Amino acid sequence: MFPSGSLVTLAIAGLIILLIFKGVRIVPQSEKYVVERFGRLRSVLGPGINFIVPLIDIVAHKISILERQLPNAMQDAITSDNVLVKVETSVFYRIIEPEKTVYRIRDVDAAIATTVAGIVRAEIGKMELDEVQSNRDQLISTIKLAVEDAVDNWGIEVTRAEVLDVNLDEETRRAMLQQLNAERARRAAVTEAEGAKRSVELAADAELYSAEQIAKARRIQADAEAYATSVVAEAISANGIEAAQYQVALKQVEALVALGEGQGKQTVVVPANALDAFGDAFKLWNKGKGA
Template identity: 75%
Template sequence: MTEDMILNLISTNVVWLLIAILGIIIIFRGVKIVPQSEQYVVERFGKLHKVLGPGINLIVPFLDVVRHKISILERQLPNASQDAITRDNVLLQVETSVFYRILYPEKTVYRIREVDGAIATTVAGIVRAEIGKMDLDEVQSNRTQLITTIKSLVENAVDDWGIEVTRAEILDVNLDQATRAAMLQQLNAERARRAQVTEAEGHKRAVELQADAELYAAEQAAKARRIEADAEAYATGVVAAAIAANGLEAAQYQVALKQVEALNTLGNSPSSNTILVPAHALEAFGNAFNMLKGRS
């Protein structure tokens, strides 16, 4: 093999090698594999050309350049703390947290330089403005509504940046020392007032129960007296009916019966060894015994 043939062979191999290298470079620069969590912003001659989504994408080598690789995952801004003054002139320190994700990378890249700092500044301004419209009690009791309002306003403010605010949170609301001491004093006074009200209500209930008990006792006593009166009236009616049916003899019989019962009771008394009976009483007892004997 001559020297010229060797040189030609080497030249041919070099050319093919260069062609192969150029092909590899073209393939490497023309084929772009985009991860699922990212989007690529492509420029052509320094101008936005297109946005590459996840997967295999083809671009024109040497003309198209991937200028920005943007993550589309949800992001969390560092917790931020800013001062705010309520409508009733109370100084608060509000700690906030914001979550967002990029929907349109071309807007985020070409319309805002530092997106995290821009969102943080926007949130701080909106928080101060909204808290300035509310009293302290409203801030404490309507935190959910306040968060919803802040999220909506932030979304409107960052809409031109191709960003979606997924969540906004108010993590803490701190008071200055003087306001905190005043609120603690007010809370203690409220607790004392509630304790006094509870004690007064308990005393009132006790009085009411006592009055109900006395009323019930009076009602029961009245019922007992009414029953006793009804019994006496019934007995009187029975006696009157017997007198009306049997005449005076029935009445004398009842009187004699009572006299004998009284004498019997007196005689059975343990402290009575001797019984003194008037003379006219003996005659009455005799008549009673004769009447009882006649009855039997």
């Protein structure tokens, strides 16, 4: 048997060990501990080694601070243009102030789900169906901000709020499909009409360009003829009637030469005064040269 003094020593040692065990709390990185003293909130222990008063302070709640995902939920909502839609949502959150979460809300997951459902219905009720389909990013941002404001008193941070899908009933889906087909047909008709219009415009531009070029050629030809006429007029003015006779004689000679240069066997009809034309041209040339 142990002496009574040894028993007391062992008892004291055991009590000290128990007190140390009760007074030291090692909190994991992913958790926070809520400490109560006589049923009231005393403190919140963060990750690492923490000390509490043994037998007086107790760890009442161990709260995970990891990010959590609520189960995907379906909510019925009616748009401002009276279309019934089924919206599938998903929410991610984490607890940042455990003392608020523990003492202000009993079932945090159910509370967040109910809040999200109400906000989704309210926000979609402000929008038309086309806006819900086309402005989903804006809808998600609005829902996330509204949920954050609603759960702020619960010590929760909403990290993500997603609208996964917006489903329509079969009747509305058929109506939208008909509308989509009609819109496609309208766009095809408009495109075809614009193509025909463009083709007519291009054809008109081509005809206008052709007419402009013909007119330009005629104008150049007219300018050339006017210039030639003015040259002849100046020659007549300077040399008298003989210059005009010289020009006529040259034209006759050029015509006879062109007729004689034809290919193959042919009969050349020479006017009676052809030799006179050669002679007149030669005389006028010599006279002009002598002058």
